[in-house]
Amino acid sequence: MSLKEFENLEKGSTLPLQDVLKNLKTDGNGLIAAIAQQHDTKEVLMLAYMNEKSILETLETGQVCYWSRSRQTYWRKGESSGHRQQLVSMSFDCDGDAILLQVDQLGPACHTNRRDCFFFEVDSNKVVIKSAPL
Template identity: 90%
Template sequence: MSLKEFEDLEKGSALELKTVLKNLKTDEHGLVAAIAQQYDTKEVLMLAYMNEKSILESLETGQVCYWSRSRQTYWRKGESSGHRQRLVGMSFDCDGDAILLQVDQLGPACHTNRRDCFFFEVDGDKVVIKSAPL
């Protein structure tokens, strides 16, 4: 299944959340990519992965929860660092294979203590570090 069958719905049409979750394109581990974006500045902060349980927890608590592929456990952003992500909004892309999280990021989003995780910037034939840790 996919969200493709719902593409022609008119603006304002509503689907049950469980229907959308059932139709997400996940990998073999039940994960889907999630992009965290600062809600007011539209700054892209990070990419992580979520499964149905972490999506539902995030919606229920307002605190973003991811699945850590490296640790193989749930990861509530900021639970050890204090750099939490408050969920402001959640959207699914047209293919159902990516989630866009509108968040209010408290402190750095990256484990390197940088504001965002995308600090390796291509400049011609080099990659330049574009930011320093905060």
């Protein structure tokens, strides 16, 4: 199944959360890409992965929870660093294969201690480091 059957609904229509969750396109491990964006500046902070359990926990607590593919465990952003992400809103794309999290990021989002994870910027035939650690 997919979200395609819901594409022609009118603005303001509502769907049960479980109907949308069961139609998300996840990988073989049940994961879906989640983009974190600062809610007020629209700055793209990071990309991580979520599964149904981390989505539901995030919605329940307001504290963003991801699935760490490297550690094979749940990762509550800022749990050890204090650089937490408070959820402002969550949206799913039209294909149901990505999540957009509007967050309030406290401190750096990147493990390198930079504001965001996208600091390798392509400039013609080279890549420039566009920010320093905070």
